[in-house]
Amino acid sequence: MYSLIFLSSVIFALLSQFKSEQSIKIILCLIIGFILIISAGTRSSDVGKDYEEYIRLFDLFPNFKGVDASTFLLYEPATILIPNIFLLIAGPHYYLNLTFILFAFLGVSIKLYAIQKYRLFFLGIVVYVSSIYFLQEMVIIRAGVACALFLLSINDLVEGNNKKYFLKITIALLFHFSSFIFILVWIFIKFKIKPKVLYAILFLCFAIALLKINLLTLLRIDSIFPKVRLYLDLLEITKEGPVNIFNFKIIFSLFFTVLFAFKASIFKGDKLFDVLFPIHIMSISLFFVLSPTAMVFSLRVFDLLSVVQILLYPFLIYIFKERWIGYLIILTIAVFNFIYTFYLTDIFNYSYNSWII
Numbered sequence: 001m002y003s004l005i006f007l008s009s010v011i012f013a014l015l016s017q018f019k020s021e022q023s024i025k026i027i028l029c030l031i032i033g034f035i036l037i038i039s040a041g042t043r044s045s046d047v048g049k050d051y052e053e054y055i056r057l058f059d060l061f062p063n064f065k066g067v068d069a070s071t072f073l074l075y076e077p078a079t080i081l082i083p084n085i086f087l088l089i090a091g092p093h094y095y096l097n098l099t100f101i102l103f104a105f106l107g108v109s110i111k112l113y114a115i116q117k118y119r120l121f122f123l124g125i126v127v128y129v130s131s132i133y134f135l136q137e138m139v140i141i142r143a144g145v146a147c148a149l150f151l152l153s154i155n156d157l158v159e160g161n162n163k164k165y166f167l168k169i170t171i172a173l174l175f176h177f178s179s180f181i182f183i184l185v186w187i188f189i190k191f192k193i194k195p196k197v198l199y200a201i202l203f204l205c206f207a208i209a210l211l212k213i214n215l216l217t218l219l220r221i222d223s224i225f226p227k228v229r230l231y232l233d234l235l236e237i238t239k240e241g242p243v244n245i246f247n248f249k250i251i252f253s254l255f256f257t258v259l260f261a262f263k264a265s266i267f268k269g270d271k272l273f274d275v276l277f278p279i280h281i282m283s284i285s286l287f288f289v290l291s292p293t294a295m296v297f298s299l300r301v302f303d304l305l306s307v308v309q310i311l312l313y314p315f316l317i318y319i320f321k322e323r324w325i326g327y328l329i330i331l332t333i334a335v336f337n338f339i340y341t342f343y344l345t346d347i348f349n350y351s352y353n354s355w356i357i
Contacts, residue, residue: 001352005039006129006338013125025121029112032125036112040137041104042097044353054141058083058099078175079142097355103141108133110148111310117155118272120314123330128310130334131249131341135303139347143300146172146179147307153182154311157189158271181286181301188282189275195264198281202257205288209245212292243291243298248340252333253284253306256313263319276312279305 009032016025043051057079082102086095115124136144149172156165165186172179193201260267260277267273283305290298313333317326342348 009129041101107144123314131337146176205285209288
């Protein structure tokens with residue numbers, strides 16, 4: 001079923017290569033969106049690692065019982081409001097299903113709307129449905145909505161529209177507190193850091209990872225943010241193993257970094273690339289610098305920022321005189337990404353189940 005979701009989305013997106021009209025692209029977006037929303041929103045409890053945890057989380061404050069000001073320090077407003085609104089409207093038998101469908105609708109539809117605004121729609125869909133979709137819309141669903149809003153705000157970064165950017169990021173914070181990282185992205189982009197400095201930062205962060213320097217405790221960040229302290233205490237109990245800094249996703253992210261770095265002159269003056277590439281380097285750098293702390297921090301930040309891969313990786317076709325080479329590389333990596341997600345990690349069970357089937 002996972003393969004069918006991937007292949008059907010890619011095939012429908014491929015049709016856009018033969019019909020360039022915007023109306024056709026919109027129709028294809030609606031078809032792909034329907035497939036992805038239904039698949040993610042109606043999955044059953046044995047699909048993905050966090051499903052049961054979300055049920056517990058959404059059922060934590062029935063009818064807003066026990067909610068006070070301190071509640072919003074640990075739980076995002078959307079986590080409390082959305083399930084309870086559906087509980088009032090639809091009753092106890094349907095509110096959880098409706099909550100999952102709404103999160104899927106928001107995560108998928110906003111991302112597709114953002115993707116269709118750019119010229120490389122087909123490749124953007126390929127990158128999205130190879131791995132990012134399954135992780136963000138079936139596992140980290142609150143962060144998936146936050147990432148969708150961030151992807152939509154990329155054009156605001158490009159155009160320098162600060163009010164619209166921070167409006168979207170404020171809404172993202174209602175779904176996941178880790179969206180504060182998008183504020184750091186704005187600062188990062190505003191500095192217009194030169195490529196050589198970006199590479200130096202990446203190398204420094206890699207060195208921190210190798211030396212296993214825990215910056216969260218060193219800078220006492222855990223004493224400022226209670227949720228960080230909570231995670232660190234939990235990790236002490238569970239004895240989580242070290243983060244693999246050479247995992248599949250990081251290796252391929254570095255692969256694209258090297259390719260774009262050597263051919264950066266091709267994209268000189270491209271305002272979109274000038275925003276996407278620094279964010280890509282930032283995602284890898286933060287992964288390295290946070291890897292000595294905990295997997296939940298390093299991977300979560302990387303997953304949040306790596307959503308820009310949907311728009312960045314398609315730029316690869318411009319590196320080669322024969323563009324089919326770029327297409328082939330992206331399609332090949334997409335297939336490997338899909339295989340890695342489902343057969344080399346324990347994120348998903350191999351079988352897919354839906355409560356409507």
